[in-house]
Amino acid sequence: MSLIVLGSVAFDAIETPFGKTDKIVGGAAPYASLSASYIYPHVKIVGVVGNDFGEDNLKILSDHSIDIEGIQVKKDEKTFFWSGKYHNDMNSRDSLITDLNVLADFDPIIPSSYQDCEYILLGNLAPQVQLTALQRLEKRPKLIAMDTMNFWIESAMDDLKETLQHIDVLIINDEEARQLSGEYALVTAAETIMAMGPRYLIIKKGEHGALLFGDKQVFSAPALPLATVFDPTGAGDTFAGGFVGYLAQYGQVNFQTMKTAVIYGSAMASFCVEQFGTERLQGLTKKEIGDRLRQFSQLSSFVL
């Protein structure tokens, strides 16, 4: 039994109103797998890096018992590099540099030791790469969750529609939901998107929380009201990792467990934004996570 996290492994250089970083570990796979690793012990990454990534950075992952056998190291190439600058409101950012490097022709090879996987998170990548990874699994996992972004909606809609037919849960933000569906109201957008394949849909709304749709039900998860968002990079991937991590740990997939999984994802994401990059996700304690989950409970519980 295991959870595969497929996704980019990157170097990021981030600038926010609070400061800036040199190249630090980023990418969907590190954020999502670190997040999941606090909830479920058998997380395995599929990804690719260049020869510049270094043992130290891989050790950040393996120190959290994350299986890195599926991270290909390309000897003569460089790791995917992204550099971005957040505006003062922290809700928008400019991408300054996007060097695909090893990601340009990424072929997602699944190690045979990963074939026991029951849960998989397809992090944001070309939908064709996501589908290829799926097709290389000998047994269909119990749950296939997927992220995507506006870039693929604009440039690879046919591939995206094909991939959507094979997954269980799509996790996107509100703007992407509107773009993918052509509908403004999120309820209508959700219906349209679920008709494309996924049985469940999570729409992330940043500081406004997240909506979970499926089984003719809706769940509205709050976001923790924060005075300061230090660095929002990776919050969405951290959410997705916490979400699938909880489902893998709990072992049952239904609307009730998914509601709780959304809260786990939200709690993990609320840590992520407290420091630069994956920093906050590297040294969390069980107590911190438990306290944060209870905070979410207090935040949204009421008695009729």
Add this chain to the structure above:
Amino acid sequence: MSLIVLGSVAFDAIETPFGKTDKIVGGAAPYASLSASYIYPHVKIVGVVGNDFGEDNLKILSDHSIDIEGIQVKKDEKTFFWSGKYHNDMNSRDSLITDLNVLADFDPIIPSSYQDCEYILLGNLAPQVQLTALQRLEKRPKLIAMDTMNFWIESAMDDLKETLQHIDVLIINDEEARQLSGEYALVTAAETIMAMGPRYLIIKKGEHGALLFGDKQVFSAPALPLATVFDPTGAGDTFAGGFVGYLAQYGQVNFQTMKTAVIYGSAMASFCVEQFGTERLQGLTKKEIGDRLRQFSQLSSFVL
């Protein structure tokens, strides 16, 4: 014991993408008092209309056991008139006509039979008028809730700051909270605003629900995800009416009861937007309200 609702009583002419109305009953007081009347039986309006308002329209209120003794009828003047057109996204609107008429020199006279009031909602009006109404109460009510808007923040900040020192709960939307506090993050805005006087603050976020701050706690209430908002006019007043109506009915004011009160307000507001004006608020049943409240419960409950 009673709940006073102070506020405008108006004629509105509304245009939305779904249609348009002639002059229909509007204003903060009708929306809020109709909403409260479903939850608490002793609601009393303080307001003013012109000779054009008509018995039929007053009857809409008295039919819901709302006391209208405090509605002054100005024989030779006209009722406040507002006309507006909503844009396609329903999140923004243009005011086409605003004829203050009787509202221009409104003097809030409190009938002596209203002096038993324990709860008061100061609907959106000049802060000086809101304060005058308060000063005319012989005994300080148990709870004073208040609404205001950007117009007063821009044009009457000194009066507003004075009035804020006398109230318990301020109910405003996110943009108003940012404008009033000069802070972008809502958590910080809330701290700044509560330092101005109110012990509790509710920030309404439209389709994203509402936040309640106070007693060093935060509560995040969801909004019902809707495919169609038919007419958002009065939703905020309906929310405020449901909120104070619940507190008046329950008879205890603390963070726990306020959380539930926010859900009652949200449920009532979710009805309001289903039809034009106060239409939907005129014929609700206890069962419809109970079902809607349970929907809010399902929408946001989870098990850790």
